[in-house]
Amino acid sequence: MLWGVGTSDYGLQPEKRVEQLCWTAIAEAVADAGITPADIDAIIVGSVFGPPGVATRVQRGIGLPGVPMWTVENACASGTSAYHEAVEAVRSGRFGCVLVLGVDQMSTLFSGAIVPEATDPEGASSLPLPGLYALGAQRYVQEFGVTPEQLAAVAVKNKRNGLDNPRAQLRKAAPTIEEVLSSRMIAEPLTFLQCCPTSDGAGAVIVGGERGREGDLRIEASAMVSGALWDHRSDDVWGYASVARAAEQAYAQAERTPSEIDVMEVHDAFTIGEIVTLEALGVAPRGKGAELAPSGHTARDGVQPVNPSGGLLSRGHPLGGTGTAQIAEIAWQLRGRAGARQVARHRVGMVETMGGGAAGMDGNACVVTILSRP
Numbered sequence: 001m002l003w004g005v006g007t008s009d010y011g012l013q014p015e016k017r018v019e020q021l022c023w024t025a026i027a028e029a030v031a032d033a034g035i036t037p038a039d040i041d042a043i044i045v046g047s048v049f050g051p052p053g054v055a056t057r058v059q060r061g062i063g064l065p066g067v068p069m070w071t072v073e074n075a076c077a078s079g080t081s082a083y084h085e086a087v088e089a090v091r092s093g094r095f096g097c098v099l100v101l102g103v104d105q106m107s108t109l110f111s112g113a114i115v116p117e118a119t120d121p122e123g124a125s126s127l128p129l130p131g132l133y134a135l136g137a138q139r140y141v142q143e144f145g146v147t148p149e150q151l152a153a154v155a156v157k158n159k160r161n162g163l164d165n166p167r168a169q170l171r172k173a174a175p176t177i178e179e180v181l182s183s184r185m186i187a188e189p190l191t192f193l194q195c196c197p198t199s200d201g202a203g204a205v206i207v208g209g210e211r212g213r214e215g216d217l218r219i220e221a222s223a224m225v226s227g228a229l230w231d232h233r234s235d236d237v238w239g240y241a242s243v244a245r246a247a248e249q250a251y252a253q254a255e256r257t258p259s260e261i262d263v264m265e266v267h268d269a270f271t272i273g274e275i276v277t278l279e280a281l282g283v284a285p286r287g288k289g290a291e292l293a294p295s296g297h298t299a300r301d302g303v304q305p306v307n308p309s310g311g312l313l314s315r316g317h318p319l320g321g322t323g324t325a326q327i328a329e330i331a332w333q334l335r336g337r338a339g340a341r342q343v344a345r346h347r348v349g350m351v352e353t354m355g356g357g358a359a360g361m362d363g364n365a366c367v368v369t370i371l372s373r374p
Contacts, residue, residue: 162310
């Protein structure tokens with residue numbers, strides 16, 4: 001069961017120590033779960049660029065010395081990978097209550113796109129992730145006739161949602177399609193407003209067993225897959241297959257179909273990412289994902305709202321802290337506590353986080369989890 005969630009604010013916070021971001025999220029999650037720190041049996045931290053020993057420093061700060069603790073790194077899926085390990089640890093009876101923490105502070109490390117690994121072909125050719133996603137977008141334009149306006153509609157939707165998220169990094173007036181398309185080109189066809197910002201932040205999740213407490217959420221499924229070999233000859237664009245594999249496992253575990261999911265938080269680091277992901281999740285047929293945002297299907301008042309939090313495009317993307325923020329949003333939605341962001345149908349929710357960056361793989365890892373109200 002999911003007992004509690006909490007997050008920091010998301011944004012540029014270089015003046016704060018990483019531990020400070022974590023403590024804010026942990027304090028909220030512990031209070032939300034109705035437990036004390038002494039009830040925590042283990043701590044699993046997901047972080048990509050956290051300083052060495054970040055988990056130990058957090059552990060010291062919350063006064064839990066000696067509690068088993070370890071760190072997971074799986075690119076953007078680090079936070080949800082840590083969550084997946086916690087779910088399995090509780091399910092197997094290894095621990096009764098696990099604190100999951102996702103955190104990264106990007107503002108002190110990068111002023112733009114994340115620099116790719118120099119030993120990879122992408123690094124040698126100066127192809128950071130915006131370029132890799134842009135290549136996928138170009139393929140969708142050529143193969144399926146996806147238009148610039150369809151890509152931009154994803155940014156308009158998510159940035160509009162973010163206006164009602166007090167923890168989101170970007171809360172200016174929602175842009176129009178024309179404003180998205182006229183913003184600075186980053187990697188054609190992806191413009192500045194179609195790319196997530198550099199962010200700092202943390203999210204915490206408390207996972208435990210069945211206890212009959214009001215507000216606890218059932219974890220119907222948690223699936224994690226590692227990347228498979230991929231190159232330009234593959235049938236799918238980069239990242240599609242890893243999401244599809246994780247989704248297939250999650251639906252099987254939960255014994256559900258895509259149409260049964262009421263609300264979703266998915267990895268929209270770039271607009272094309274949401275489009276490809278929703279196809280891989282089975283929400284739309286191949287080549288039709290770009291029609292979802294313009295049609296209103298994924299709007300907050302649509303048939304299946306996607307990223308009511310504002311997504312990575314609006315809330316921000318502190319890598320390790322992203323997956324736990326997604327889980328927190330779905331928890332708030334399922335409990336009916338999302339305020340102005342609240343969606344109408346909110347019994348079953350899904351989170352998808354895909355992380356990548358290793359050359360020749362269709363992603364480092366992907367996690368898909370399905371949650372529901374008991």
